[in-house]
Amino acid sequence: MNRRSALAFIARVCAALCSVVIAIPGVAYVVDGLRRRSSSQSTKQRVARLMDLPPNKPVQVAVVGNRKDAWMSYPNETVGRVWLIRRNDDKTPANETKVDAFTATCPHLGCSIQLAANQQFVCPCHKAVFGSDGQQVQAAGHKAPAPRGMDSLECQLVEDPQSKQWWVEVTFQRFQQGSATKHPVT
Amino acid sequence: MLKPMRDWLDQRTGYRSLLAPWRQRVLPHGPSWALSSASVLLWLLVIEVVTGFLLMGTYTPSTTGAWASVLFIEQSWAGSFIRGVHYFAAHAMIVLFALHIVRVLIAAAFRPPRELIWITGLLLMPLIIGWAMTGNPLAASQKGMIQIEVEGNIMGATPVIGSLLQRLLIGGDEVGQVTLTHLYFLHVAAIPALALLLLVLHIQQVQRHGITSDPDLANASTPSTMLPYWPYQSARNMIVLTIVLGAISACAIILKAPLEAPADPTVPYSPRPEWYFRCLFELRHYFTGQFEFIATHVVPAVALLVLLALPVIDRKLPRLPSLLFRSTVVVVGLASLLGLTGISLWRDYEDEEHLATNRELDVISERIRHLATTLPMPPEGPLELLHHDPQIQGPILFKRHCVSCHSHADDKGEGIVAASNSAPNLFGFGTNKWIEGVLDPERVKSESYFGKTKMAEGDMVGAIAGHFEGVEAADAAKLKTEFAQVAVALAAEAGHVAVAEGSSATEDIKAGVALMADKFGCFDCHHFKDKGELGSAPDLTGYASRDWLIGMIRNPLHERFYPEDHNDRMPAFAAEQDDSAGNQMTRLEVELLVDWLRGQTSNIEIKPKAGTPATRTIATHGKN
Ligand code: FES
Numbered sequence: 001m002n003r004r005s006a007l008a009f010i011a012r013v014c015a016a017l018c019s020v021v022i023a024i025p026g027v028a029y030v031v032d033g034l035r036r037r038s039s040s041q042s043t044k045q046r047v048a049r050l051m052d053l054p055p056n057k058p059v060q061v062a063v064v065g066n067r068k069d070a071w072m073s074y075p076n077e078t079v080g081r082v083w084l085i086r087r088n089d090d091k092t093p094a095n096e097t098k099v100d101a102f103t104a105t106c107p108h109l110g111c112s113i114q115l116a117a118n119q120q121f122v123c124p125c126h127k128a129v130f131g132s133d134g135q136q137v138q139a140a141g142h143k144a145p146a147p148r149g150m151d152s153l154e155c156q157l158v159e160d161p162q163s164k165q166w167w168v169e170v171t172f173q174r175f176q177q178g179s180a181t182k183h184p185v186t
Numbered sequence: 187m188l189k190p191m192r193d194w195l196d197q198r199t200g201y202r203s204l205l206a207p208w209r210q211r212v213l214p215h216g217p218s219w220a221l222s223s224a225s226v227l228l229w230l231l232v233i234e235v236v237t238g239f240l241l242m243g244t245y246t247p248s249t250t251g252a253w254a255s256v257l258f259i260e261q262s263w264a265g266s267f268i269r270g271v272h273y274f275a276a277h278a279m280i281v282l283f284a285l286h287i288v289r290v291l292i293a294a295a296f297r298p299p300r301e302l303i304w305i306t307g308l309l310l311m312p313l314i315i316g317w318a319m320t321g322n323p324l325a326a327s328q329k330g331m332i333q334i335e336v337e338g339n340i341m342g343a344t345p346v347i348g349s350l351l352q353r354l355l356i357g358g359d360e361v362g363q364v365t366l367t368h369l370y371f372l373h374v375a376a377i378p379a380l381a382l383l384l385l386v387l388h389i390q391q392v393q394r395h396g397i398t399s400d401p402d403l404a405n406a407s408t409p410s411t412m413l414p415y416w417p418y419q420s421a422r423n424m425i426v427l428t429i430v431l432g433a434i435s436a437c438a439i440i441l442k443a444p445l446e447a448p449a450d451p452t453v454p455y456s457p458r459p460e461w462y463f464r465c466l467f468e469l470r471h472y473f474t475g476q477f478e479f480i481a482t483h484v485v486p487a488v489a490l491l492v493l494l495a496l497p498v499i500d501r502k503l504p505r506l507p508s509l510l511f512r513s514t515v516v517v518v519g520l521a522s523l524l525g526l527t528g529i530s531l532w533r534d535y536e537d538e539e540h541l542a543t544n545r546e547l548d549v550i551s552e553r554i555r556h557l558a559t560t561l562p563m564p565p566e567g568p569l570e571l572l573h574h575d576p577q578i579q580g581p582i583l584f585k586r587h588c589v590s591c592h593s594h595a596d597d598k599g600e601g602i603v604a605a606s607n608s609a610p611n612l613f614g615f616g617t618n619k620w621i622e623g624v625l626d627p628e629r630v631k632s633e634s635y636f637g638k639t640k641m642a643e644g645d646m647v648g649a650i651a652g653h654f655e656g657v658e659a660a661d662a663a664k665l666k667t668e669f670a671q672v673a674v675a676l677a678a679e680a681g682h683v684a685v686a687e688g689s690s691a692t693e694d695i696k697a698g699v700a701l702m703a704d705k706f707g708c709f710d711c712h713h714f715k716d717k718g719e720l721g722s723a724p725d726l727t728g729y730a731s732r733d734w735l736i737g738m739i740r741n742p743l744h745e746r747f748y749p750e751d752h753n754d755r756m757p758a759f760a761a762e763q764d765d766s767a768g769n770q771m772t773r774l775e776v777e778l779l780v781d782w783l784r785g786q787t788s789n790i791e792i793k794p795k796a797g798t799p800a801t802r803t804i805a806t807h808g809k810n
Contacts, residue, residue, distance in 0.1 A: 008417035014424035018431050022233060022271065026240050029264035033244055036262075066562070071258040072251070073562030 036070070047101075050094055050157060050166035053086040058115055058132065060084075060104060063172040080105065080172050081112065082153060083121070085132060094157060094166040101155035101170045102134050108146040110177050121150065147180045207393070209416035214396060216412075217419040223286040224392075225423035226430055230279045231385075233431070237272040238374065245324065247370040249363060250567030252326035253448040257558050257568075260445060270438025276318045278434055280462050283311055284523075287493075291516055294500065294508070300395050301497045306388040308493055313381050315462060320355075320373040322460065326366060328547060331449035332457040334369065335361045340482050447551040448568040452582060454543045458534065465526035468533075489519070550578050574774075580782020583775055587759060588612070593634075594783075608638040609756070615783060616680035616730025618673035625669040627654045639754045645711060646723070653706065671698040672706065680730035680784070702726075713746075720745045722752070735780040739771070 001009075047061040065079040081104035088097045102121075104113045111125035120137065121130040126145040129137040134150035154171040174185040196202045213221065244265070246255040259265035287307070290296065296304035319337060323330035334356060342352035353359065357368025413419075447453055459467045469481035492499075492515070500508050534540050550572075557571045564570040572578055584594055584602055591609035595601035601613055611634040614620040623629040624636075627650050636642045654662060674691060675698025677683045683691050702708040709718035714726040725746040728734045734746075740760040742748050748756065760769040760776055771779070 004417060007421035011417045011421040011424045014421075014428040017428055018229070018233075018424075021431060021435055022236055022268075025264040025267045025271075026236065029240055029259075029262060029268050030243065032262040032264055068562065071254040071563050072565055074565055075562070 044169055044171050046158070046167040047082060047170050048084060048168045050086070050097065050099070050168060051090075053084060053099065053168070055086050055089040056119075056132070058083045058085045058119070058121070060115070061168075063170065065172070080174070082170055082172065083113070083115075083150075084155075084168055084170075094159070097157060097166075099155055099157060099168050100134070101153040101168070102150040103153055103172070103175070105151070105174065105177075106146065107148050107151055107175065107177060107182070113150065147178055148182060151175045151182050209414065209420075211396070211415045212412060213415065213419060217415075217422055219422050219426065220289055221419060222423045222426040223282055223289055225419075226427045227279060227282050227286060228389075229423075229427050230275050230282065230430070231381075233275050234272060234279070235378075237268050237275070240268050241272060242374060245370075247324065247366040249326065249366060250565070252324065252366055253445075253568050254558065254563050256325040256445055257555065260442075261559065266442060267435070267438050270441075270443045271434055273443035274434045274437040274441075275431075276321065277461075278430060279314060280318065282430075283314060287311070288516055288520070291496075291512055294512060296497045297500065298497065300391070303388060303391040303395065304497060305494060306384045306391065308490065310381060310384050310388065312490070313377060313384065317373065317377045317381065318460070318462075320369045320377065323369055324366065324373065325445055326449055327444075327446040328449050328453055328455050328551075329444070329446045329457070331361065332455060333459060334365070336457060336459070343479060344483060345479075445551070445555065446547060447554045448572065450569055450572060453547065453550055453572075454582070455547050456540050456543045458540075461527065464530045465523050468526040468530035546581075553578055574778070576778045576781035576785055579775070579778040580785075583771070583779045584782070587771060587779075591755065607633050609754070610635050610639075612783060616677065616735075617682045618670070618677035621673040621676050622670055625650060625672060626666075627651045641754065649706075649711075668697075668701050668705070671695075672701055672708075673698070675699050675702065676726065676729050679726065679728050680734075681732070682730075682784075721749055724748060730784075732777075732780055732784060735783065736776050739776050739779065 045063055045065070047063060048059065053059055061082050061084055062078045063080045063082055064076055067074045067077045067079050083102045083104055085100045085102075086097065087100065102113075105111075106113050106123040106125065106128060108123065108126060108128055111123050113121050113123045113128075113130065116122040116129075119132055121132075121134075122128070123130075123146070127139070127142060128144060128146040129139050130146075130150045131137050134152055136144050136146050136149050138144050151173075153173060156169050157166050158169050159166050175182045176185055241259065244255055244259050246252060256269070259269055290304065290307070319334070323334040338352045338356040338361065341355055342348045344351055349359075355369075355372075357364045357371075458464075466481055466486060469485060470478055473479075473481040496512075496515075499511070503511060553575065554568060554572050557575060558568055561571060581594075581602060584592075588594075589602055589604050591604060591607075593602060593604040593607055593611045594613045595603050595611060596613050623632075623634065624646070627647075629635060630647050630650055631637050631642060636644070636647055641647060653665060657665060671694045674683055674694040675696075678691070678695045683695070699714075702714065703717060708714070708726070711723040712718050712726045713720045713723075718726075724738075725734070737744060738747050741758040742753050742756040743750070743758055743761075748754075757770070759771040760773065762768045765772045
């Protein structure tokens, strides 16, 4: 190796070293920033009193929680919306009543699902239609856009020990959009 | 291995012929280490841009978000490193820039036709300093914000264009909501654009006129002068760059880029400029009052003008005087820069008060960073945390309101010491250790308790002395043991002694209360639960508890404490309801002060004294 190529080698090694010193942490920093996700921690939560739910009519309620967004924390923010449907009439005793809960987030691309006049659910973005059981309904002349039905949420009725009133308790979760099966976003 | 790829690329782009003029360029005097300064500066600039772009991906220029977003960056090792490199490379650039100018000066590289290289280069210097200046306050930290405010005011004092310059810097007539966004704009858009313009011109001129030709060596042509730039000069450049970047990385890892407490006017701080302004800062010691503008404006302007005019001055001078003149500029320039900076640093090193506020700020900075990483960050920003933390606010409030009479210093005299003690030392107030002092005939008369107050002549001091009068040594020891039980009983009222069923503390408390009621006759003067009456001495119910202390500080003249002439000089800090304007302290401030006074006690180690029953585990109490 002559002097010239030795110097060229040294110059290249030094340049590579300097690039690596910046590039590796640079990439790690970007990846790190992307990996730290915001969390909306909302555990089980009472969202509505049973007596306020009309039979077989969907009602939308808000889920309030602590929203952590990068470096900020927002206490008591609306972290999501839920459609509740009381399946039995009000003569059924509370402990036998069934209430279904669906998240209002559309499984297609995440728009907010609305209630149409005919008691069906409609997503305004690409016109996905869902029945009151949450399953997608094939509208005539229109290809159903959503890959799956509305996402149901864990939901149960609990009696408040003090007031003796029955409450609907929902475990709110977010699910990944676009896939045929529902996967919780973790 | 890479060769085929490079060949492929070259056939398509022809990059080799583009680079050829740079690579094959022959330097007039051959390669040298000194010539690396330009290349290293350029690469550092590239590093600044790359790391800056990365930081832009997270940083938020808002008064509530800036500090928190920088802390967010700091929380990942990679973010901390990138920010550190960005910070230290900026400093390195300023140093290298100065060296670069010195080298050019010595080589007289500004001679025709190189005037434009010299001028564009010189103009880059204030631009780069402005670049650093606008970068420092972006974290919205105490130091950065005060610095930019002062710098803005200095600019504002410029004749005629002052207020324009100031507005240009801080984006309005005073530091406020829009300042950070504006500084950010200057830092990442305006200044880089200007710098790029100058830089392109500078490099184009360098390329056109070649690098310096020292007149003395112009004709010498040794074989070494025939070596091409690549790899002979490049290798030197890259080696120097690697060393410099290594040093910067080490600083970034070991020292880390600073992040002081978020800017808040209540936090104590004595501002100092960055090191590159130190010499001007020192100059202001010699030009005061109406002559201050000489230090802040005339000197830097004249220095820049002299340097800019060098090509003209130099042309008028014969060769030898020119060399002398240039050497003088370098020597005088460097000597005054270094000298003034040194003196200024020395002054600070000697200035106990300055060092003390710096240490205080360090403590607060560390604390707020701890809070911000463990507690959720409120949407109102980090100041909300800072304003609600007893550990930070306690000492600040104590110094503002209490220290004119009270100290808060431990056995070794460390802590907050009053200039003239005229009231009890409140360190550990309400703990059994502190109360034992009140019940000790000697200590209660000392400066740490009632010595300097009118209570020194009062009934309490008299009563304690009375109990010990004419008592034999053995009995005195027994008395002390009993008083220690009283102290435990009272510390339990304050919430400093854990009261658990069946613990030995519970027995001491019972014994202490019984002693107070019968043997010592405390309730003849003091009220305690269902015994005694209010008005003649402070209430012992809940003595030194949070509630008691809040009441005492708000209004010591209340019948629970020291009504009428029982009070010595303790002012009422919040006698009015709620937060009326007549109060000296807000409700929150009183609470923070009390929490700190009491919380601090949890950190005091109460040393068990052999034989005394007052050896208890003290419940940790208060917010930490
Ligand atoms: S997002 Fe609901 S249909 Fe597309």
